[in-house]
């Protein structure tokens with residue numbers, strides 16, 4: 549046993565986890581109430597190691613926000629604009645394809661596409677976008693739309709959520725994004741995102757997508773007005789749906805950024821809070837294979853340390869991020885693949901490039917084509933690294 553845990557008052561939780569038993573909500577709450585971060589991290593590391601060995605993954609991807617116009621006004625959101633705002637934007641399908649073409653030049657395997665709930669774009673715009681991107685490169689994995697966007701598109705299309713998702717899937721959608729979960733507790737949701745979908749609606753969109761054979765990620769926005777009990781309850785609902793569908797490929801805890809919005813908080817999440825939340829998520833979500841330390845939200849320095857606190861993934865190159873940066877994130881807009889590999893190696897893990905579904909892509913010379921993407925899984929940045937030794 550880790551020496552840290554011999555005398556820790558978390559020893560009983562350690563023993564449960566070491567024996568492969570599931571912890572309950574009371575245990576999770578005790579972990580959140582503890583200040584023994586190293587002990588919590590050591591327990592999380594048992595689960596990380598069991599599930600992923602020494603591997604830590606990253607993805608070579610790009611973000612595209614097709615528009616920031618939104619009919620809602622969630623209090624925490626610094627991204628959304630109204631049509632009257634000078635800094636609102638929307639891109640045509642051709643402009644999105646052009647952005648994708650440029651991103652393909654650096655070897656991306658995934659496009660991550662979300663936007664606001666646009667007041668007037670028709671449902672056909674979204675189908676055309678997916679089809680045009682697939683026509684550009686059928687190997688490009690399209691991870692698009694949050695649950696609230698899906699509800700908006702279903703309303704636009706005058707179809708059920710199931711029918712809407714089926715049409716999007718047929719047009720090329722491969723994964724839903726996990727955004728929009730925020731915190732599921734109703735009173736918190738009302739304070740931070742009034743008018744947004746309920747927890748039940750969020751979960752039901754993902755449930756339906758999973759039933760259609762789709763996969764998705766899920767998130768939790770933490771460090772604003774919620775209590776730690778609200779966080780545990782949020783995790784409980786995600787674990788419950790995962791027991792039912794096994795459709796989530798990973799969990800991404802998102803630290804709240806209080807800039808440029810209507811929800812100021814005195815204490816934005818600290819490094820301590822980021823690390824304990826990653827670690828407790830890893831321990832509690834025993835039916836999730838992967839936990840991502842999202843470098844955009846917590847900064848690469850904390851994300852790197854999180855690899856020793858339960859995380860096995862640091863997300864992607866991203867290239868151009870708007871949502872967190874408009875809320876005051878000071879992290880850079882992109883990480884190169886070389887920077888991510890270096891961060892992972894420094895943390896003592898073996899870097900593995902992954903695809904959208906967290907499946908490893910081979911990344912050494914002479915690889916066979918990858919079954920999941922049809923590509924050799926090697927980005928041009930990594931090719932350059934290999935070429936220069």
Ligand code: SF4
Pocket residue numbers: 618619620621622625626627628663664665696741744
């Ligand atoms: S969080 Fe999403 S739904 Fe809410 S205002 Fe911002 S863009 Fe719109």
